[in-house]
Amino acid sequence: MRRAVLALLAVLLLLVFTGCSKTCKVKGCDNEVHEDGYCTYHYVLNGLEEAANTAGDFLGDLFG
Numbered sequence: 001m002r003r004a005v006l007a008l009l010a011v012l013l014l015l016v017f018t019g020c021s022k023t024c025k026v027k028g029c030d031n032e033v034h035e036d037g038y039c040t041y042h043y044v045l046n047g048l049e050e051a052a053n054t055a056g057d058f059l060g061d062l063f064g
């Protein structure tokens with residue numbers, strides 16, 4: 001019984017921490033969220049990385 005209560009508390013705490021966080025989801029970054037849970041900086045960085053990966057795949061297809 002006590003275990004169940006503890007588990008419930010843990011879930012609630014988790015919900016509070018994840019549900020109400022309005023900061024960037026990148027660890028150690030507490031900038032305000034811009035989009036997709038990322039701040040402006042990390043959102044752009046993420047987009048660039050994705051673009052680089054896409055370009056890499058394209059080049060790989062072309063020369064591979």
Ligand SMILES: [Zn+2]
Pocket residue numbers: 024025026029030031038039040041042
């Ligand atoms: Zn960030």
